Amino acid sequence: MDTLATESGWLTWARERSLRADSLADAVHARQSLRAAVGDPDATPGEVRAPVEVALTADGPALAPSTAVGAVFAAAARLAVLGDWPRVKICPADDCRWAFYDESRNRSRTWCSMKVCGNRQKARAFRERSTERPACG
Structure with missing residues (x-):
């Protein structure tokens, strides 16, 4: 099932992960842009920004997103930093x-x-x- 098919599905997904939901339109745009970035020829590329801070914790620096889209982008950034971005495929x-x-x-x-x-x-x-x-x- 497509989490971004309905507003309620998106809000539920974010709430279950204790994240603040961005607007559904922003989430759909972010997904399209991420899909384009990993090579989906049917996805529409675009520049997207999401709030992500860096927090210094007892375990060291950590990405600290404040929204659901920010959390997805933080995960994508981790993959890029680790050199694993090419492993994301369509x-x-x-x-x-x-x-x-x-x-x-x-x-x-x-x-x-x-x-x-x-x-x-x-x-x-x-x-x-x-x-x-x-x-x-």
Whole structure:
């Protein structure tokens, strides 16, 4: 289910994480911009800003977002600083397009889930190969 499909879904998502919700329009714009930044050709890029401070804690410096969009951007910034930003990918399945984090050792994962999208694509490719073969007779 798309958390950003309705205002109530967005507010619930933010509340469950003890975050202050930005406007739904700002959240949708932020998601589109993030998706474009990781290579979704269907996403609309744009500059987006969100309030994130740096706090010095007993464990050291930490990003301290004040809104839900800020928390998502803080997580994206952590990935970039750690060099893991290229591991964020978009599932190529036309009926999916979910963003996912590639945890494979060699960063070669293509599908958000091999059990769902990858399996469907493999089954589709198998059916296409099977129908292309001439019948034996």
